[in-house]
Amino acid sequence: MEVSLNDTVNQSRRTEYQCRSRGLLQERVDMEKVKAVLSTSENGHFSVIKNEAYNGFYACISALRHAFRWGTVPVVKVAQRDKIIQFPPELDLPWGFIRRRYGITSQGGNVMSNLQCNIDNATRRVAYAINGSMPEPIPSAEYYLIYSFTEPERKALPVYYHLVQSIRCYEKGQRQACLAHLQGISIHLKSVFRIYYENVVESKIPRHVFTAYIQGFHGWAAGEFIEDEYVEYDGTSGAHLVLFNVLDYFLGLEPFFDEQDFMRYFSHSQRRFMASVKAHAFRTAAEQANNFGLTEQFEKIAKQLRSWNYALNTVILNPPANGT
Template sequence: MANVQAVLSKSESGDSSVRFFQVFKGIAHTTCRWGTIPVVKVAQLDKIINFPTELDLPWGFIRQRYGITSLGGNLISNFHCNMDHARGKVAYAINESMPEPIPSAEYYFTYAFTEPERKALPVYYHLVQSIGCYEMGQKQACIEHLQGVSVHLKSVFQIYYEYIVESKDPRHVFTAYIQGFHGWAAGELINDEYVEYDGSSGAHLVLFNALDYFLGLEPFFHEQDFIKYFSYSQRRFMASIKAHAFRPAAEQADNTGLVQQFEKIAKQLRVSFHETFIIS
């Protein structure tokens, strides 16, 4: 543990001999290993969990480095860093020794939480470009980038249509063996006040929060919750989208072309979430 702390301290101080990203990605990846122990109903009654030093020490560095406060982690630590896309598997599976369809359901669920953000890169590109074009008065180019958002959102939502379905994630498996591990909450005492952190949630996806801000909608989280679950860089990106969102201005100017594209994007969100999470 002393050696681990020494390496982490070097990376925090900017020591060029330490490959910073690899160190922290490895920590986030391996701290999920405790998940091989099932979380049962009795364990969920505990409000404060005394984790061993082997987990507490590196996780403190992770929280400080990425600017999150949650003891339960977030989608980056619990899903993205634990998904081995090259080999097409969950690196440290919760249900590794369980019979099918439990391991497969865990993989499909993890894939459905991580792949949308990978598919969302073109969406982010068109969001940013549409803002730039609008501010420069390039209305037609702005419309084309909004159309690009709609096009690429289809491939994002296709992930949910294909993987969040009964055939891949049976409800009895999902609830009993997967959701409970990621969804339960615990907390800590800060200045003698109990602060609770939720488990990982689809609400932690940057894409849908960024789209809410872009469309001028109220976010799901309160402001303090973003600090719990989103890194510095993610919060800066979403704050920038919010600051430069131009839907109200386009509506006030009665710019029909832009307004129609915003309505199309909003409709995609409503329809896709209804079909994916209600019907399936």
């Protein structure tokens, strides 16, 4: 589709899309059946909708809500002026169940819904693509971004294992075993960061493609009134990645989000895990005990994290103009 800078044309395109969306949803969705199934699942009959299926449903409804919220890709200025979105009931009713199921409060999606639940187990296929009919490199760039937010969590499983085991060993006074697990964290973080270094690059995700055709769709910049107070939601952010919040807590660093934002964008199970890591983090205790072996390993992990943050912000997402 040709990009327009005319507000009247853009609003007309948005209205046309939203009208077609309302019509198709009303025609194809049996609201009574949807409500009955979701209510049965919510009331304790979890076998009605398996976890994997609910994750896919989460991704589907989130993608449809983002599409309805913006109405066009690329996102246009006139859409950003809309701060209260009147969703069709077919997208509103399920979202209430989703909010309660996952323990999130945002009206829009997050990294879990829009990216991590939106790719198959073989990390080869995107279920709900934004730009499936667009010419290359747009679809490929979309895939590489989703892959780069999904694969690191798979690679992070050994990191989580060693992190939890290091806490267990420290609390049992097993200092050498604890040291070995801290070393294991450093080793496995390398393969996690490699995903970003190899995929979040200009050659795979060109900046002009990322900004125009991918990034905007995952934003939100709208909200709702809660007890007569307007609350706005930001939409999807790289800061929603669980691994880096866990590492911040484990290293005794201040989190990027405040408690309210964690409630908006992280599921209750993710929040419980992060809270447990925070409660049992022992870097400060190791420093106070002058355990130089452990503190040295903590510093190595922190250095890896600082290096990755620098690369992400200066080289990967903002490469030099000449591409070198």
